[in-house]
Amino acid sequence: MGDGYSFVVVANRLPVDRTTGEDGGQQWTRSPGGLVSALAPIARTSGGAWVGWTGAADDDTGPQEVDGIQLRPVPLSAQDVDQYYEGQSNSTIWPLFHDLVEQPVHRREWRQAYEAVNRRFxxxxxEVAADGATVWVHDYQLLLVPAMLRSLRPDLRIGFFLHIPFPPVELFMQLPRRAELLRGLLGADLVGFQRPLAAQNFLQLAGRLLGLQPHDDRVCYEGRTVVARAFPISIDVGEIDRLAADPDVQLESERLRADLGDNRRLLLGVDRLDYTKGIEQRVEAFGELLAEGAVSNDEVVLVQVATPSRMRVAQYQQLRERVEREVGRINGEYGAVGRVPVHYLFQSRSPEELVALYLATDVMLVTPLRDGMNLVAKEFVAARRDELGALVLSEFTGAAAELDDAFLVNPHDVEDLKRGMVAALDAPPDERAVRMRRMRARVHGHDVDRWARQFLATLDDPDRAET
Known part of the structure; x- marks a missing residue:
């Protein structure tokens, strides 16, 4: 094992996307996103590797180097994608970890596929890790990997980070094979969460389910000390700042304002089309404000970007139908020729296009029913170098603990959503500027690079690292 890599990232997806070059040939380009931005430089400078799936079923792509990083693809069959990814990961674990916003589905064959794919990872x-290497495993698709890897390579230093919420003990206990999942996580030396309460839930579960004796932020398991701690993830602030200063992006922002109506104030939502994101409740609240006359089509417009997500899963297909039906109803009742109150975009947008929207926006609506963090809120704040704009933010996001100068709302309460929207629209400019200035200071002080360095320093020495 001595000729392997000293730092290995393990995630469901590789940090690259397959694209078609100018010559028509297939090539790999680095994926956008904060996680890749934070970890790719570390992997590159440390001679590291990244283990993950290419994103295509039955893809037999072999190991290769892209952008200075050694990629080790893990192949998934179409059945694996159906059972491990869309099944156990996204129809069982995802809804349960998000407080049962939708009812989880439990199937034995999904659990078996999940275990088999985790073992493959x-x-x-x-195979690729050097003696004594540091391995960082990511997210809910790979909960069993730390323990499996520990049994194969006890010499490794293993960290795990969960990007989504970790549920209370009572909810986790509903999972079939629950002890196996918990033992999977306990295979790590350090288990990281978005919020302190999630780490507490994990430690309480270790006591309740396995009879262990947690003390402070750690628990002894099979002769090792496992540390559980919160590391709130952030964004690549420098990249967002660069895009916000780009003249082309600023020009696109001005064009958007003109197209939507310079005299109208813009409300914006940007989400994956997922039932946890609160899109239905947000659109309903805006529709009620129009019905009550609190806002009008001549004064305010809502733009909702809904990125397609998991559309083979029935719950997501049904959500799309409900949202589009409600948008159609509102536009039919309150719109005019050439001027509608809701612009609904069921499509992905480039980082440049999103930042242009952020710059054009008067009120950003980030109102998930449950979210581990929510990086859109932080992206919006980082983009607003002009210190203008307001953020309406769900209390049930990890971001709410850091961005408490936002207009905080309970997204389960449509009346409270309406209150937050109106308060943000009516807030005086100086109040909005003060709130934005404070939030920007927080985001700039805690970017994704600091997050990664802090996690890895804690993995190296939990007692020396900053808490």
């Missing part, structure tokens, strides 16, 4: 990682 662990074996691939064991």
């Amino acid at each position: 662990a074996e691939a990682t064991a």
Whole structure:
């Protein structure tokens, strides 16, 4: 094992996307996003590797180097995608970890596929890791990997970070094979969460389910000390700032304002089309404000970008139908020729297009029913170098603990959503500027690079690292 890599990232997806070059040939380009931005430089400078799936079923792509990073693809069959990814990961674990916003589905064959794929990830990682390497495993699709990897390679230093919420003990206990999932996480030396309460839930579960004795932020398991701690993730602030200063992006922002109506104030939502994001409740609240005359089509417009997500899963197909039906109803009742109150975009947008929207926006609506963090809120704040604009933010996001100068709302309460929207629209400019200035200071002080360095320093030495 001595000729392997000293730092290995393990995630469901590789940090690259397959694209078609100018010559028509297939090539790999680095994926956008904060996680890749934070970890790719570390992997590159440390001679590291990244273990993950290419994103295509039955893809037999072999190991290769892209942008200075060694990629070790883990192949998934169409059945794996159906059972491990869309099944156990996204129809069982995802809804349960998000407080049962939708009812989880439990199927034995999904659990078996999840275990088999997790083992494949662990074996691939064991093959590429050097003696004593540091391995960082990511997210809910790979909960079993730390323990599997530990059994294969006890010499490794293993960290795990959960990007989504970790549920209360009572909810986790509903999972079939619950102890197996918990033991999977306990295979790590450091388990990181978005919020302190999630780490507490994990430690309480270790006591309740396995009879362990947690103390402070750690628990002894099989002769090792496992540390559980919060590391709130952030964004690549420098990249957002660069885009916000780009003249082309600023010009696009001005064009958007003109197209929507310079005299209208813009409300914006940007989300994956997921039932946890509160899109239905947000659109309903805006419709009621129009019905009550609190806002009018001549004064305010809502733009909702809904990125397609998991559309083979029935719950997501049904959500799309409900949202589009409600948008159609509102536009039919309150719109005019050439001027509608809701612009609904069921499509992905480039980083440049999103930042242009952020710059054009008067009120950003980030109102998930439950979210581990929500990086859109932080992106909006980082983009507003002009210190203008207001943020309406769900209390049930991890971001609410850091961005408490936002207009905080309970997204389960349509009346409270309406209150937050109106308060943000009516707030005096100087109040909005003060709130934005404070939030920007927080985001700039805690970017994704600091998040990654803090996690890895804690993995190296939990007692020396900053808490």
